[in-house]
Amino acid sequence: MxxxxxxxxxxxxxxxxxxxxxxxxxxxxxxxxxxxxxxxxxxxxxxxxxxxxxxxxxxxxxxxxxxxxxxxxxxxxxxxxxxxxxxxxxxxxxxxxxxxxxxxxxxxxxxxxxxxxxxxxxxxxxxxxxxxxxxxxxxxxxxxxxxxxxxxxxxxxxxxxVAFERFSAAAEDGAGRAAWGSRIGRRYVLSVGGIEPRKGSLDLLEAYALLRERRPDVRLVIAGGETLFDYRDYRTRWEARAAELGVEPLILGAVPDDELPTLVAAADAFAFPSVKEGFGLAAMEALAARVPLVVRDLPVLREVFGDAARFAATPEALATELDHAFGAPDPARRAAGRALAARHxxxxxxxxxxxxxxxxxx
Known part of the structure; x- marks a missing residue:
């Protein structure tokens, strides 16, 4: 054909x-x-x-x-x-x-x-x-x-x-994960998709400020962001709000494709607060890399991720669920996430x- x-x-x-x-x-x-x-x-x-x-x-x-x-x-x-x-x-x-x-x-x-x-x-x-x-x-x-x-x-x-093997192997790549940990300098929450309205970036910023009150050593890292649309006004609002909150997320921009799996695998939690999604491919990659996943409570994300993710509807809930993700291990949820990603x-x-x-x- x-x-x-x-x-x-x-x-x-x-x-x-x-x-x-x-x-x-x-x-x-x-x-x-x-x-x-x-x-x-x-x-x-x-x-x-x-x-x-x-x-x-x-x-x-x-x-x-x-x-x-x-x-x-x-x-x-x-x-x-x-x-x-x-x-x-x-x-x-x-x-x-x-x-x-x-x-x-x-x-x-x-x-x-x-x-x-x-x-x-x-x-x-x-x-x-x-x-x-x-x-x-x-x-x-x-x-x-x-x-x-x-x-x-x-x-x-x-x-x-999902490229399950790539992201699963990155979880075993100690050198790659250590390189990102050294570059960032502390434990981090990762978001992939850039700073734009559809990705819920302002809510993520508010949640990060709340999380910092509980875990001051945590960094928010944002990767990606190449888009056809002009989000400069939204980015300006986001930067102004970050200054008001006194937080300084690390903005990586587009990450080389061969480095992305270890960046994901080295994260302590993956945040996916999008207000509009069809599936959530980046979030599924995080599950393949065995990273705890926190997503916005949307019907589509309930459908796709089920018991493999934590769900949050507000910045306050997002901060709480990210805090839980950093806390006690949750082997059952992690196993469910890995099995889910492997099936796709x-x-x-x-x-x-x-x-x-x-x-x-x-």
Missing amino acids: RIALLSYSTKPRGGVVHTLALAEALAAAGQDVTVWTLGRGGDQAFFRRVDPAVRQRIVPFPDGPSEETVGERVLRSIATLRAAFDPAPYDITHAQDCISANAVDRCVRTVHHIDHFTTPELAACHERALTTPYAHVCVSRTVAAELADGWGLKAEVIPNG TWAEAARRHLAFYRSLLA
């Missing part, structure tokens, strides 16, 4: 991680797979090495004028990918996000989560990316139900896989995608 997977970036965001891992698993299953994406800022390759069995088509996307708005950049992204992509050679065209779904006329679409935009261009892009595709995949039942309730669309539910394989995700593709072609 000739399959095109379309994404919007080469950067290490959750949807891009998903796209590459799925592409490699489909290729390992004997399929002819090409990944299409935009090379922003001069990028000519993805953030990590991709299996040579997967073809790559990275469409140049130069920076726009300094006054370009987010809406204008999104429309230019769609137009650039549309001009470059030819669907003719492919049996299946599978878009993984709003931008790539708008750039093609007929596609399967994975809806990772449902956003609610107020910018007119983004709202229109989001609506078209839901209603135009002829078939839909969701990574959780909760998002599939949201799609059905809001738009009357039926989606195939295929959960994410990309090979199984690829198998289910192929069955779905074949049903569509039939």
